[in-house]
Amino acid sequence: MNDILLYGADWCPDCRRAKAYLKENNVAYTFIDVDLDKEATARVEAINNGKRIIPTLIIKNKSYTNPDNVELASVLGINETGRVQLFGADWCPDCKRAKSFLRDHGINFEFIDVDKYDWATQKVEEINNGKRTIPTILIDDIPYTNPDNVKLTELLSINVEKEHKIFDTIIIGGGAAGLTTSIYAQRDRFDTLILEKSTIGGNAFLTEKIENYPGFQSISGPKLMEKMEEQAKTYGAVIKTGEEVIAIEKQDDIFSIKTKSTTFLGKSVVLSTGSTYRKLGIPNEEELIGSGIHFCATCDGAFYRDKDIIVIGGGNSALEEGIFLAGFCKSVKIVHRSENFSASETYVEKLDTIENISTYMNKNSLEFISDEKGLFKGLKVKDNDTNEASVIEADGVFIFIGLIPNTQSFKNIVNLDNRGFIQTTGLAETSVNGIFAAGDCREGAIAQVAAATGEGVLASYGIRNYLK
Missing domain, CATH: 3.40.30.10 (Glutaredoxin)
Known part of the structure; x- marks a missing residue:
């Protein structure tokens, strides 16, 4: 212990x-x-x-x-409001967000890396009914599972002052598109604020390896995003994580951006909220998320070292992450509903060279199976040719079947298409004058980091024209 x-x-x-x-x-x-x-x-x-x-x-x-x-207080997380222990991992986006928030507000905390200590992983599972959910934060031994910044503010009696400065542009979302917009806007001498509800980097931060970004034959997603974040800060951007936007209002050409904790003011707004992973919508999915079912190989793959896993999907993401997982898992079973993969030939050809990857083609996922303890056991599938059902057993499963735009908060603010993507014209302009959109949340966007940076440049030119 x-x-x-x-x-x-x-x-x-x-x-x-x-x-x-x-x-x-x-x-x-x-x-x-x-x-x-x-x-x-x-x-x-x-x-x-x-x-x-x-x-x-x-x-x-x-x-x-x-x-x-x-020094003891700093190392052990001792504060006037209680002792704070944060169980997490360096690769975990919400752990990074929580650590940044605590540091920014002068809160001492003891960081306990679940990757280094088996007892820490066991404690997290005990607290969360078998689920390895991080960050799990103990305040005077009372556990809180992934508390957001608002909850931490309340629990630790943190005084958060309202932001009165009026920024030239407020960027909602800190992925590749938002960071690029900020870099270009700051170079034009426009003060920018980035509001990110989780951690900087978006989906790219959760990608183990990026091999198609110009200038880098191969670079990890977190490293690329850290470089972009550093560049944005160097030019003067203000970045606040853990700030989830709940409302946008416009009065006298000034936008009021309300988050769960405070309000920010800006002359223009960029929506670059990206997208989240699509679910299958089959029985037992919701119950087993975080306890056998996952959507991010970089985040949760380490829990399945030397174990058997299933990957569901047939696109670039599914094969790319499956290949990554095969590097340390005992076996990877890729399940796809069609006879052929939709991924690029580069990934398909790699599959034949990896001995511990097997494929289950033309099979529909019916339901997830759990054991007598309620833990993940396998996936029930149906063969589309024979209609025969069978169960593929494994220790865990990763789902990669597409993305859903993070735009629900804006459906009554800007025009969306029937799939929920933000509609734009010209220089990334939305239906509201002064609001722009860039990245995966925009209609017609290509879900690639290089494309997102290009859209960030486009949005910055839209901001320049609007403010001048």
Whole structure:
């Protein structure tokens, strides 16, 4: 478990101080008296280059030599409002969002990486009824599963002031399109604000490898998005994550952008909210999401190392992510409803070279099967030629069957087509003067990072014309 070792002695004032601080904040620890344990003395000397400095603490396999209470608070997540422990992973977008929010508001938190500690993964599963849902945040040992910034503000009594500055443009969505719009707008000396409800990077951030972005033969999605974010900030863009927009109003040529926590003001708006993964809509899907059913190989693939998985879909995303998963999973079974893949030949040809990938073609997904404990067991399918039903067993499944635009919040603000995509004309202009759209949420958009950056450039020219 998350044991804390405190090497010290009863006569040591700083040891007494450290013990009292841990006790006051209900932090469990094991005290090892160096006067009674020669091996403990030797370990303290090894840690401190031959010096017998106490107290020396070991917290999650890292040593701290005579830390003061401020350092202990920072390492252990101790605050006036309680002790904060964040169970998550570096690749998790909502973990990144939560960590940024806590840091921005001066909240100490202890980050516990579920990829490094088996006990941490087990604790997350116990809290979430078998689901590996992160971030899971404990505040004084009370768990909260993926709390948004509004909930964290309430729980930690954070004072959030209303933003009074009027930005030249407010970009809703921090994917490739939104970041590119910001870069170009800032170069035109327009103050930009990016509001992102989760974390910067959008779907590209969740892509393990990108091989068709100009200038890079191969680059990871997170790395490419980090470069774009860094560039936007370098030019002066303000970026706020965890801000979900719930309303847009226009009065006297100024747009009021309301989020769950506050209100922002801007002279123009860009909608670049991207898209989310489409679900199958079959029995037991909702119940098993997060507990066997997933939509992001980069996010959740690590949970299935050396295990058997199913990938549903036949497009580029399905094959690309299936190939990625095959690199560390025991086996990958690709299920597709048609006789032929719709993916590009590059991906189809790769399948034949990978021994642990098998394909199940021309089969419709009927329902997900769970075991007696309610955990994922397999997928029931029907052969389209014979109508024969069978069950494909696995430890988990990843669904890649297309995208749905994130535009529900704008259906009464701008014109959408019958599929929910934002309709635009000219320089990314919507039906409302001063509101523009770019990226996967726009009608006719191509769901590729390179295309999204191009649309961001187009939107920036629309902003320039409108503001001037």
